[in-house]
Structure formats: C-alpha cells, structure tokens
Amino acid sequence: MKIALLGLGTVGRGVVEVINENKDSIAKRAGQPIEVKYILDIRDFEDEEVGRLIVKDFNIILNDEEIEIVAEAMGGVEPAYTYAKASLSKGKSFVTSNKELVALYGAELLELAKNNEVNFLFEASVGGGIPIIRPLNQSLTADEIYEITGILNGTTNFILTKMKEEGRNFEDVLKEAQALGYAEKNPEADVEGYDACRKVAILSSLAFGEHVSYQDIPTEGITKITKEDMAYAEQIGCVIKLLATCQKQDGTIFARVAPVLISKSHPLAMVNDVFNGIFVKGNVIGEVMFYGRGAGKLPTASAVVADIVDAAKHKGTNIISLWNREKIELKDKDQVKVRYFVRLQKDEACIENVVKEIFGDTEEVQSPYNEYAFITNIETEEQFAEKVSRLAGFTIMNKIRIEK
Amino acid sequence: MKIALLGLGTVGRGVVEVINENKDSIAKRAGQPIEVKYILDIRDFEDEEVGRLIVKDFNIILNDEEIEIVAEAMGGVEPAYTYAKASLSKGKSFVTSNKELVALYGAELLELAKNNEVNFLFEASVGGGIPIIRPLNQSLTADEIYEITGILNGTTNFILTKMKEEGRNFEDVLKEAQALGYAEKNPEADVEGYDACRKVAILSSLAFGEHVSYQDIPTEGITKITKEDMAYAEQIGCVIKLLATCQKQDGTIFARVAPVLISKSHPLAMVNDVFNGIFVKGNVIGEVMFYGRGAGKLPTASAVVADIVDAAKHKGTNIISLWNREKIELKDKDQVKVRYFVRLQKDEACIENVVKEIFGDTEEVQSPYNEYAFITNIETEEQFAEKVSRLAGFTIMNKIRIEK
Incomplete structure (x- = not known):
C-alpha cells in the first residue's frame, strides 16, 4: 500500500524511520507492505535519501489513485484542514498527529470519513505514543465513561517534577527545560495549559460523543506555582500536577485544566518527568490508567504508524467513532x-x-x-x-x- | 444482534448486567442493539428474570442461525474448547475470559476464526478489564515489542501489599485474603504463580507472534516471601512484586514468573492491592504501562462485552491477529x-x-x-x-x- 506523508519535521522524520526500520513486522500486521511514495514539504532535502520522494504540490498526492492513506505531520490548522478535507473526499484515509486540527474539526472530519467509507485517525494527537484514542473507541465500549483525568503535557510535568525534587522555582526550571529542548522558546502553549486544553477537548468529545469546544474549557497553567507550594504539598502527603479533566457531574459535563494537589498514593502522582498518564473511569470497568511518553519523535511516530496500519487493515470500512458535531454545553464553571x-x-x-x-x-x-x-x-x-x-x-x- | 452466553457464574452475571445497564451506549458503539438470547447453564434460575433464557443443550445455540456471537464465561478447558471450535466452525464469533483455554489453544482458535471469517476474542483473559490484548494487536503495531513485564495476579499483589504495609507474614495475610474472598480456599493457582504464568504465555505469544507454551515458563510463587524480606526491600528503596515477564534477549525469548525486588521509582512499584499493571517496551514507543483492576465481576465483564461489541462491529471481517501455531523455543532458563x-x-x-x-x-x-x-x-x-x-x-x- 502506498501512502503520502505531509511534512518532514521531527514527527515526519520519525514516521519515515519507523516505516523503514520495522518494515517486516509492519507488513505482517497491516497484511501488506507499507511504502511512502511522496513527502510533501517546502524544503528539498537534496542531499538525503528521502529527497527523491519530495513533492511541493499537494495535488500530485491528491490525484494519484495509488495513494490510499495520507499521513499529516505538519501541525497548525491550515493547510492541514484543507488537505484533510480534500483527502477524505477523494476516498483516502487521513492520519494525523495534529491536536489543533482534531480539537477544532474532529467531528466534521470523522463524518466526512464515514461518508466516504474511509478513516480519519488521530491516535498521536493525544498522549504521543500512549494508546488512548483507540482504547476509548474500541476497548472501553461496554462502559459509560464518567471521568477522564490526565497529565497530558510532558513539558509542564517535567518542570513540576524538577521543582518538587530539587526545591527550585518555576522560572529557574523553565530555563533548564528550554536548554534541554523540552520547552519552546515561547513556552506559553505548554505552561499556560493551552496544549493540555486541546487534548482534553479531544478526549471529552470522544468519551461523551458530542463536540466539546476547547475554547469553553477553563484553563490555568503552572506559572504561579512556587517552590513553597511544593514544600506544603510534601508536608500534606501530596504532589502538584497539571491535571486536565472532564467529568460528568449530576448529568452535566464539566472540563478544566489546572494545577491540582493530589495525594501521593494516587496513580497519577507517580507520573513524573516528561511522561504522561491518563486516568479513565467507567461505570463498569472502574479505573484504568494509561502511561507512557506523551511526546517526542519516535513515540509520536509510533502512534502515527499504528494508525496507518489500522487504516490499511480497515480499507473500505469506516471504524465507527462516536463524536457528533452537536456541541456540548459545559457546566457553568x-x-x-x-x-x-x-x-x-x-x-x-x-x-x-x-x-x-x-x-x-x-x-x-x-x-x-x-x-x-x-x-x-x-x-x-x-x-x-x-x-x-x-x-x-x-x-x-x-x-x-x-x-x- | 443476538448472542449466547455460556455459564452464569460471577463473570456471566456481570456480562448480563452490563448489557442491560449500558444498553443504549452499547447499541451506539456496536452499531446495533445487543441481546442475550440464550444462557447455557446446568442450573435453572427459575426465580430469576434470566431463568427464561436458560438452555441446557449447547446444540440449541449452535444450530440457531440468529446467534452470531457466543460469549464463554465458564472457565476450565473443557467443554469450553469443544464449544469454541464448534462455534467458530459454524461461523459464529467466540468471545472468552478463559485464560486456560486461550493459553492452550489460542493459536489454533485464532486460525479457525480466520478460516471462517469470524473472530476469536479474549481481552478479558489477561488483566481483567484493562485493555491490553487489543492495544497489543491494534495499537502497538508500529513497534517491535521486546519486553512485557506485568503484575498480572491481583490476589498475590493484594497479599504482598498488605505484607509490606502492615509488616505481616504471608500465611497471616493469606488468611485475610481468603476471608475477604480475594483468595480461593485452595490458593495454589494464585500464590504459586500459575495464574500469572498462563497470562504471560498469552501476552508473549501475541507480542512475539508464535506460540509460547505456559508449561515451558519457569514459575515461582510468593509463598517463601517473609516480612523480613519486606523490611530489607524498604531499606534498599525497593518493593517486592510478583512479576510475570517475557523478554527478547540476544535474539532469543525468555519468560519467567517470580517475585522480584524492584525500585520504588519503577511505575510497577505503585501498582498496589488487587490492581494489575502491565509494562510494555517497544523499539519505537519506548515504555507504556496499562493499569487497572485485573479481576472481579464487572471489570472482567467490561472486557467481555467490549469484545462482543468488537465482534459485532467486525461482522464478516477477521481482525488480523498474529499468533502462529509454531512453538517458540524459550531461552534455557x-x-x-x-x-x-x-x-x-x-x-x-x-x-x-x-x-x-x-x-x-x-x-x-x-x-x-x-x-x-x-x-x-x-x-x-x-x-x-x-x-x-x-x-x-x-x-x-x-x-x-x-x-x-
């Protein structure tokens, strides 16, 4: 099966690497070999092996009937959204790691995929490599989910872990995280909770079946947490974590991103450094947690490629996904x-x-x-x-x- | 879609309860309502609502063309094995929570399902409600798995947790676990590690694609662990857990069940009481962990019903599962x-x-x-x-x- 990749940034490179490195086992799992035929990027990469796959015009991909799956790793809403709509409308499955695209247009793109008997898959958009989207859609189907609470942002979790363990202040650790490449030069999306907010909007939409707008979710970051707060936390047997949550309370749905003091015995308390943990509660299963690396080139690529394999296996069949376009009115905060x-x-x-x-x-x-x-x-x-x-x-x- | 249930014990009752309680959301997820038409049991249950569904003759189920899925919750190898073969051969999907059946005949039954374009599903056989079989088959498909290590038995984990926290000895806590219903009167299958051994045989067969015989896995239980060992563990920053593991080492595969001292900072160290945790390492994803209730009526029923939903969704399509009948020679212990x-x-x-x-x-x-x-x-x-x-x-x- 021939696929096209949009964007050869960090995640895109990871996808190419994984498809090459695990070629044989992927072919077994997908039922056929997977081959990258085109890579869309504005750069040339002339000195590299992948250079020969580069195209600049998305229409080459769109109009090539051999291409059955398009994998997007560009980020940002546009042109990803336009490319997603065009691909799905042409009967190509679309796989993405783009949380912004999914949070805004997930419901619409899922509907479009269904109407065209292809798939729109986005495991990599939340929790990096951690399987969470597929378990929510396919494993926890016997349950009515009433809560999802997670540590969904690795950068802030790294900062909070360091602050706790080394008794240092926020600004100080942020600088180290930036030096290590864990935090962006402009760290706002992470430290203000915006990244976690988009991710929890996706999870709540899937869990409750209707669209949760990330703009409606009250969001606080970790910039006001101090080393003194950490010392208090220790004293009362707690840790401070940036928790993204959505819960059904008295029939209404409520979502929030904020730093919260949780007991050291809570399973999320041991999720440290850049790791993510996602805690799901259902009326039958009780509590389950998913834990792993929530970001990074290879973990994210692992999820993108798993989606490609799934799309290949489900050629001609839409995998049911419950996320209607109807918008959920969240509980008054x-x-x-x-x-x-x-x-x-x-x-x-x-x-x-x-x-x-x-x-x-x-x-x-x-x-x-x-x-x-x-x-x-x-x-x-x-x-x-x-x-x-x-x-x-x-x-x-x-x-x-x-x-x- | 009409289904039949084999066995109305603890798990069987859970399955009926979940199908009734979450009827609407299950119908949405499965794409159609799921209805239990027959329950096979030697007992009558005349005073109960479910009594009207009881049949004593498996052939009634087998020969009813309306029945598309058979869910087994009897336990034990026979007659489960005979019923599974008969159901699959007749073009009915077969869903089970029976670790013994799966550990012994998983490869054969998967092949039979494939040949008949139906599905043999067994999410509930390992880790109760924790999604692990489906993630291994469908989410971690981009990875080559090189290690799975888990706390797969809730009874022994409860005993070890109590021994640690209360400084008590094995026999003492075992008695409490028996009184609480967490341990059987004859606790051998749990405390000698046999239960965990069957479960890790299933996981390793799925991870490595060929059959691992549970009889080949060196297995030690927890009966020799003392409160003094627990005190030492504490002193060196460790905990003692009954770990079931399979690993690729230098190209060969090795499996074991044994109590092991692990660092308190290991994610499995915080898996306490009757909870299970399963740690998976892949060459792309790094480490992921799955955590939840590994046993019990409702968590196990949650996994059985999720499999029923999956079988309903995949009517006419075999979900690829890599577990050949070829036997893996395990590394010399x-x-x-x-x-x-x-x-x-x-x-x-x-x-x-x-x-x-x-x-x-x-x-x-x-x-x-x-x-x-x-x-x-x-x-x-x-x-x-x-x-x-x-x-x-x-x-x-x-x-x-x-x-x-």
Missing part, C-alpha cells in the same frame, strides 16, 4: 464543586479567627513560613470566590485546588 | 542473566570473607537481623546457582531476584 488549599501572609494576629469566620471549619496546615495555610471544605467555585473576596486586606500567597 | 539479593544467617564470623571469595565484589546490605545480606553482580542463573552451592554449611534465609 462557577458551579463546579472544589476544595482549595489557601496560603495567607500572616500579617495580622487575628488571621485565624477571620478565616474561621469566613470559611467555617477548615483544616489548618502547619506552615514553615510566616503564613497561615488551610484547606477549605467542598463548595462551588462561586462560593469560594465570594469568600476569598472577603479576605481583602490580607495578602493571598496562593490558592490551589486540592483533591484528596 | 539457566542462561538468563540475573542479580540476586541474598540473606545468610550470620552463624560464622568469617561469613563476609567467604561471600567475598565466592561472589567477588558484592553490594552489602545493612541487616537489622543477625544476618549477612548482599546483592550479587549480574551473572547467569547457572553461575549464581553454582556459587550458592558452595555456601553449603551456611543457612540461606532467602534469595530473591533484584532489578534496579
């Missing part, structure tokens, strides 16, 4: 129930009494600093915010959601 | 390389010198008992056994493989 860990500067003697009066019975946390720290009871975000507003005059060092 | 943690009773003053002379430079472990404890260098099982034989005259308290 102010009505979501939460508990917070709060740190106040101890600038007034009466602080404990004030906290008690506003928050009622809270759980006090011993502070190694000149602070008063406590954990609230469960209440809505709105109720919490209202109480916090009454702390005017006090200096709030930080407030972090806690689940334990 | 004496030639496998290992490190051991060894505890000797300190009954002679010169013990340190003797150990040094026999084992060379070892890593000494501080002992809180009247013992001399150390960790060997990496060598073959044969070399280690030869050295141990030279310790005649000393009392060996225990020796446990260590990987860290």
Whole structure:
C-alpha cells in the first residue's frame, strides 16, 4: 500500500524511520507492505535519501489513485484542514498527529470519513505514543465513561517534577527545560495549559460523543506555582500536577485544566518527568490508567504508524467513532464543586479567627513560613470566590485546588 | 444482534448486567442493539428474570442461525474448547475470559476464526478489564515489542501489599485474603504463580507472534516471601512484586514468573492491592504501562462485552491477529542473566570473607537481623546457582531476584 506523508519535521522524520526500520513486522500486521511514495514539504532535502520522494504540490498526492492513506505531520490548522478535507473526499484515509486540527474539526472530519467509507485517525494527537484514542473507541465500549483525568503535557510535568525534587522555582526550571529542548522558546502553549486544553477537548468529545469546544474549557497553567507550594504539598502527603479533566457531574459535563494537589498514593502522582498518564473511569470497568511518553519523535511516530496500519487493515470500512458535531454545553464553571488549599501572609494576629469566620471549619496546615495555610471544605467555585473576596486586606500567597 | 452466553457464574452475571445497564451506549458503539438470547447453564434460575433464557443443550445455540456471537464465561478447558471450535466452525464469533483455554489453544482458535471469517476474542483473559490484548494487536503495531513485564495476579499483589504495609507474614495475610474472598480456599493457582504464568504465555505469544507454551515458563510463587524480606526491600528503596515477564534477549525469548525486588521509582512499584499493571517496551514507543483492576465481576465483564461489541462491529471481517501455531523455543532458563539479593544467617564470623571469595565484589546490605545480606553482580542463573552451592554449611534465609 502506498501512502503520502505531509511534512518532514521531527514527527515526519520519525514516521519515515519507523516505516523503514520495522518494515517486516509492519507488513505482517497491516497484511501488506507499507511504502511512502511522496513527502510533501517546502524544503528539498537534496542531499538525503528521502529527497527523491519530495513533492511541493499537494495535488500530485491528491490525484494519484495509488495513494490510499495520507499521513499529516505538519501541525497548525491550515493547510492541514484543507488537505484533510480534500483527502477524505477523494476516498483516502487521513492520519494525523495534529491536536489543533482534531480539537477544532474532529467531528466534521470523522463524518466526512464515514461518508466516504474511509478513516480519519488521530491516535498521536493525544498522549504521543500512549494508546488512548483507540482504547476509548474500541476497548472501553461496554462502559459509560464518567471521568477522564490526565497529565497530558510532558513539558509542564517535567518542570513540576524538577521543582518538587530539587526545591527550585518555576522560572529557574523553565530555563533548564528550554536548554534541554523540552520547552519552546515561547513556552506559553505548554505552561499556560493551552496544549493540555486541546487534548482534553479531544478526549471529552470522544468519551461523551458530542463536540466539546476547547475554547469553553477553563484553563490555568503552572506559572504561579512556587517552590513553597511544593514544600506544603510534601508536608500534606501530596504532589502538584497539571491535571486536565472532564467529568460528568449530576448529568452535566464539566472540563478544566489546572494545577491540582493530589495525594501521593494516587496513580497519577507517580507520573513524573516528561511522561504522561491518563486516568479513565467507567461505570463498569472502574479505573484504568494509561502511561507512557506523551511526546517526542519516535513515540509520536509510533502512534502515527499504528494508525496507518489500522487504516490499511480497515480499507473500505469506516471504524465507527462516536463524536457528533452537536456541541456540548459545559457546566457553568462557577458551579463546579472544589476544595482549595489557601496560603495567607500572616500579617495580622487575628488571621485565624477571620478565616474561621469566613470559611467555617477548615483544616489548618502547619506552615514553615510566616503564613497561615488551610484547606477549605467542598463548595462551588462561586462560593469560594465570594469568600476569598472577603479576605481583602490580607495578602493571598496562593490558592490551589486540592483533591484528596 | 443476538448472542449466547455460556455459564452464569460471577463473570456471566456481570456480562448480563452490563448489557442491560449500558444498553443504549452499547447499541451506539456496536452499531446495533445487543441481546442475550440464550444462557447455557446446568442450573435453572427459575426465580430469576434470566431463568427464561436458560438452555441446557449447547446444540440449541449452535444450530440457531440468529446467534452470531457466543460469549464463554465458564472457565476450565473443557467443554469450553469443544464449544469454541464448534462455534467458530459454524461461523459464529467466540468471545472468552478463559485464560486456560486461550493459553492452550489460542493459536489454533485464532486460525479457525480466520478460516471462517469470524473472530476469536479474549481481552478479558489477561488483566481483567484493562485493555491490553487489543492495544497489543491494534495499537502497538508500529513497534517491535521486546519486553512485557506485568503484575498480572491481583490476589498475590493484594497479599504482598498488605505484607509490606502492615509488616505481616504471608500465611497471616493469606488468611485475610481468603476471608475477604480475594483468595480461593485452595490458593495454589494464585500464590504459586500459575495464574500469572498462563497470562504471560498469552501476552508473549501475541507480542512475539508464535506460540509460547505456559508449561515451558519457569514459575515461582510468593509463598517463601517473609516480612523480613519486606523490611530489607524498604531499606534498599525497593518493593517486592510478583512479576510475570517475557523478554527478547540476544535474539532469543525468555519468560519467567517470580517475585522480584524492584525500585520504588519503577511505575510497577505503585501498582498496589488487587490492581494489575502491565509494562510494555517497544523499539519505537519506548515504555507504556496499562493499569487497572485485573479481576472481579464487572471489570472482567467490561472486557467481555467490549469484545462482543468488537465482534459485532467486525461482522464478516477477521481482525488480523498474529499468533502462529509454531512453538517458540524459550531461552534455557539457566542462561538468563540475573542479580540476586541474598540473606545468610550470620552463624560464622568469617561469613563476609567467604561471600567475598565466592561472589567477588558484592553490594552489602545493612541487616537489622543477625544476618549477612548482599546483592550479587549480574551473572547467569547457572553461575549464581553454582556459587550458592558452595555456601553449603551456611543457612540461606532467602534469595530473591533484584532489578534496579
């Protein structure tokens, strides 16, 4: 089977490498050999073996009837979206690692694939090589999923792990991550949680069967987490993780990306460094977790190539995927129930009494600093915010959601 | 789509429950409603709703052309094997949670399914509800798998967790596990590692594509592990887990079930209580882990029903599965390389010198008992056994493989 690859960046190169390196086992699994016939890229790569496969005009790929699968590894919404629509409409399966494309147009492209009896596959768009999209679609089919919570961004997890283990501050570790190539020069997409937000939008759309817009998901990053927060976490037997979550609560769906204090005994607590972990809860299976490298050239290529194999095996058959274009109205974020860990500067003697009066019975946390720290009871975000507003005059060092 | 269920024991009841409870979402995923038409059982269940579905004669099921899928939850090799062959030969897909049946006849039944353009599916036979068979077959297809290591038995993991956390001895915790229903009255299949052995035989056959006989896999249980071993483990930053493993080493395949000391930072170290964890290493993806409840009525039923959905979706198409009938010759177990943690009773003053002379430079472990404890260098099982034989005259308290 002949395929075309769009984009010869890091992931694209990985795809070519994997297809060459594991040629025989891939042919066995796909039922036939897989061969890259074209690579679309604006560059020439004249000095390299792959240079002879380079084309500049997407129409060459589109109009070649031999090409049955198009694999996209360019990133960005355009021209990926246009190419995806054109490929699927021409009866070619389309495989992508592009979380932006999938988060925005997944429902539409799945429908287009179905109408053309081909497949739109995107295992690599979430969790890199970790099998999560296919298990959600094909393994957890007996279950009604009511929660997915994951560490979906390797860069921020690396930063939080280093901050915890080495007692260092955010900016300091971010610089190291940038030097190591784990974080971009402009790290915003990672550290502000935008990357995780797109990924959890994809997962929730698949889990609940209707479209979740990533723009609707309240998203907080890790830039405000300090080494002092880490020290508190340790003291109360917790770790701080950037969790992306979607949950069914009282019949409505709620999603969020935010740093959260979780107990050290939670399976996600041991997901460290650049690893990702995705925790899924279903009404039959209970809890399952998927763990592995969430990014990187080869892990991502592994998922792209597995999708290519799947598309080859399912030639002429659309693999059912439930993700309608109908949009899910997410629960009002102010009505979501939460508990917070709060740190106040101890600038007034009466602080404990004030906290008690506003928050009622809270759980006090011993502070190694000149602070008063406590954990609230469960209440809505709105109720919490209202109480916090009454702390005017006090200096709030930080407030972090806690689940334990 | 009409299906038949063989056996209304714990798992069988779970299957009926799940199909009723999640009827709508299952119908969506399968593309059509799934209905249990017959249940084969020797009992009557006259007082129950399901009583009307009971049949005593398998031929009623076999000869009913409406039945397209047969789900088996009886356990044991016979008559499950006969029913599986008959069903597949008649063009009915066969779904099972029966690890014994799959470990013995997986290759043959997969071939039979292929020849009849139906499917033989067995997700529930390993890891209960954890998706592992389908990910191996369909997600990790770009990879050459070179290792699978897992905690595959919930009962022994519960016992080891309790021994560690509560400083109790094996027999003591076993009694509690029996009282709680986690361990059988005759606990041999679990505590001697036989259950894990069958499961790792299935995983290795799928990963390496040829048949691994479970009878060939060297298997040790956990009956010799003591609370003193647990104390040592803690001291050197390790935990003791019953690990089932298969690995490609220098071109040959090696498998084993045994208790092993692993570092606390290993992802499998946090798999506690009755949970299972399966660690897979591939040449592209790196490491991935699957975690969840490895047994129990509903988790197991979740996997059985997911297989039923998959069989319904793939009506008329055999899902390629690579597990040939050709048998793999496993590596000679004496030639496998290992490190051991060894505890000797300190009954002679010169013990340190003797150990040094026999084992060379070892890593000494501080002992809180009247013992001399150390960790060997990496060598073959044969070399280690030869050295141990030279310790005649000393009392060996225990020796446990260590990987860290």
